[in-house]
Amino acid sequence: MTSKSIISAMTLTLGICLSAYAHQSRYDVLPVHGGGIIFAGDNITDDSEWNELFGRTDILNRGIDGNTSATVLDTGLKCEAVDSLGAKIWRISAKRRSGLADRTVNPTYFIYPDRPVNDPMQTVKAFGMENHIDEYLANVYVVNPAGSKYDSSKDLEVYYKLLERLRSINNLKLIGKGAGATFINNVLTSHDEMVSGILTIGGTIKSHTANIPVPTYVASSAKAVADYYISANNASAAGSGVYENPSHPVERVVVDAAKMTDAEAFAKAWKEIFSRNYRYNNYHTWYTGTDLRNTVPFEFVSYVMFDRLGIRRNIVEENICGWGDFLWYEYIPERLLSAPKNSVPLVIMLHGNNNDPR
Numbered sequence: 001m002t003s004k005s006i007i008s009a010m011t012l013t014l015g016i017c018l019s020a021y022a023h024q025s026r027y028d029v030l031p032v033h034g035g036g037i038i039f040a041g042d043n044i045t046d047d048s049e050w051n052e053l054f055g056r057t058d059i060l061n062r063g064i065d066g067n068t069s070a071t072v073l074d075t076g077l078k079c080e081a082v083d084s085l086g087a088k089i090w091r092i093s094a095k096r097r098s099g100l101a102d103r104t105v106n107p108t109y110f111i112y113p114d115r116p117v118n119d120p121m122q123t124v125k126a127f128g129m130e131n132h133i134d135e136y137l138a139n140v141y142v143v144n145p146a147g148s149k150y151d152s153s154k155d156l157e158v159y160y161k162l163l164e165r166l167r168s169i170n171n172l173k174l175i176g177k178g179a180g181a182t183f184i185n186n187v188l189t190s191h192d193e194m195v196s197g198i199l200t201i202g203g204t205i206k207s208h209t210a211n212i213p214v215p216t217y218v219a220s221s222a223k224a225v226a227d228y229y230i231s232a233n234n235a236s237a238a239g240s241g242v243y244e245n246p247s248h249p250v251e252r253v254v255v256d257a258a259k260m261t262d263a264e265a266f267a268k269a270w271k272e273i274f275s276r277n278y279r280y281n282n283y284h285t286w287y288t289g290t291d292l293r294n295t296v297p298f299e300f301v302s303y304v305m306f307d308r309l310g311i312r313r314n315i316v317e318e319n320i321c322g323w324g325d326f327l328w329y330e331y332i333p334e335r336l337l338s339a340p341k342n343s344v345p346l347v348i349m350l351h352g353n354n355n356d357p358r
Contacts, residue, residue: 036058036059036060037056037058037059037060038059038060038062039059039060039061039062039063040062040063041062041063042063043063044063045061045062045063046061046063047063048061048063061325076094076095076134077092077093077094077095077121077124077130077133077134078092078093078094078095079091079092079120079121082141082162082165085158085161085162085165086146086154086157086158086161087143087144087145087146087154087155087158088116088144089141089142089143089144089158089162090120090141090142091139091140091141092120092121092124092133092139092140092141092142093133093137093138093139093140094133094134094137094138105170105171105278105303106136106137106138106139106171107136107138107139107171107172107173107274107278108138108139108140108141108166108169108171108172108173109129109138109139109140109141109172109173109174109175110141110143110159110162110172110173110174110175111123111124111127111140111141111142111143111175111176111180112143112145112150112174112175112176112177112179112180112181112183112184113142113144113177113178113180114177114178114179114180114181114202115149115178115179116144116145116148117142117144120142123142124140124142126261126262126263127175127262127263127265127266128262128263128264128266128267129266132266132270141162143158143159143162145179145183146158149179150179150180150182150183150187152183152186152187155183155187156187156188156191159188159191160191160292160293163194163292164292169194170196170278170279170280170281170298171196171278171279171303172194172195172196172279173195173196173197173198173199173274174188174192174195174197174198174199175198175199175201175266175269176198176199176200176201176203177201177202177203177262178201178202178203179203180203181200181201181202181203181221181225182203182204182205183203184198184200184203185200185203185204185205185225185228186204186205186206186208189208189210189212189214189228189232190208190211190212191293192212192214193212193295193296193297193298194279194281194292194295194297194298195214195279196214196215196274196277196278196279196298196300197214197215197216197217197269197273197274197276197277198214198215198216198217198229198273199216199217199219199265199266199269199273199274200216200217200218200219200221200225200229201219201220201221201262201265202219202220202221203221203225204222204224204225205222205224205225205228210228210229210231210232211232212232212297213232213233213234213245213248213251213297214229214232214233214251215233215250215251215252215253215273215276215277215300216229216232216233216252216253216254216273217253217254217256217265217268217269217272217273217274218253218254218255218256219256219260219265219268219269220256220257220258220259220260220265221255221257226253226255229253230243230253230255233245233251233252233253234247234251235251235252235253241254241255241256242254242255242272243255248300250276250277250300250302251300252272252273252276254268254269254272254273256268275303275305276302276303277300277301277302277303278300278301278303279298279299279300279301280298280299280300280301281295281298281299282298282299306331309333310333310334310335311331311332311333311334312331312332312333312334312337313329313330313331313332314329314330314331314332315327315329315330316328316329316330
């Protein structure tokens with residue numbers, strides 16, 4: 001077998017692994033073409049060979065199973081109530097179903113406000129998260145207390161019910177302000193094995209054992225709050241207001257006592273904490289059963305931000321061997337774009353990485 005046929009076979013295999021994702025990612029990940037004809041619709045559109053039927057090469061198939069006229073035309077954010085969990089909760093998410101972010105690590109946020117809110121979109125806007133939700137296809141859950149104020153038992157139960165409803169999360173972040181921050185500081189810190197980052201604004205903390213490391217941005221809070229998270233991450237000073245675990249730098253705490261708006265706090269937390277890592281369950285999977293109330297801390301995995309690394313990520317869809325469209329990613333360092341032809345090797349990585357314990 002020639003090297004060319006080996007690469008073709010590997011590319012085809014990679015395309016098959018990603019083909020299901022391609023069906024939900026066409027609108028936003030593919031390059032924009034000038035001219036041509038776009039066929040938009042549901043699975044009937046997607047399953048048809050329009051180029052052959054019309055004898056044209058400039059037809060772009062953008063059918064997605066389940067699409068309707070509303071989903072094709074709609075943009076922006078959507079807000080929906082989450083029922084039957086014992087508290088008033090809203091989910092805010094992007095109306096589009098696909099984007100440039102990696103689906104496996106799209107962030108999910110639980111926001112615990114200072115007091116019960118009736119307008120969750122106002123909370124999202126206060127944190128300046130509208131564009132962030134759309135860009136990263138993030139899911140934001142605004143979680144009111146079960147009663148008029150937070151209760152350590154009732155609201156912990158709501159927390160677990162919401163986790164169990166979602167089942168599979170690799171990139172869960174907690175945001176708390178005032179009384180919501182106090183609830184996170186005092187209660188959820190003993191149950192955050194799958195939490196990949198925390199933003200705590202104000203609030204207080206009672207003395208309790210710090211045993212689960214979680215990267216944290218401590219904003220406008222008492223020294224005792226900062227001390228707790230520094231201890232939980234086994235961190236030491238690594239710069240002005242920055243503390244890191246020397247053995248595991250991802251276990252990081254940034255302390256900022258300055259006054260700031262919620263939007264400023266979130267922007268800083270994203271840059272310093274939230275954009276650096278997610279948390280991966282490498283011990284059991286949702287399809288083999290996971291007891292979310294009794295689990296070991298998930299592993300930390302660095303969150304790769306390609307623009308910060310000077311890497312261009314191209315998302316390519318191409319018809320291979322007449323079998324249909326297949327999707328794959330190309331990662332090209334910016335500094336190599338001007339490299340001489342045939343001077344850089346091609347590396348092909350297929351799905352696996354030993355991350356499935358089955």
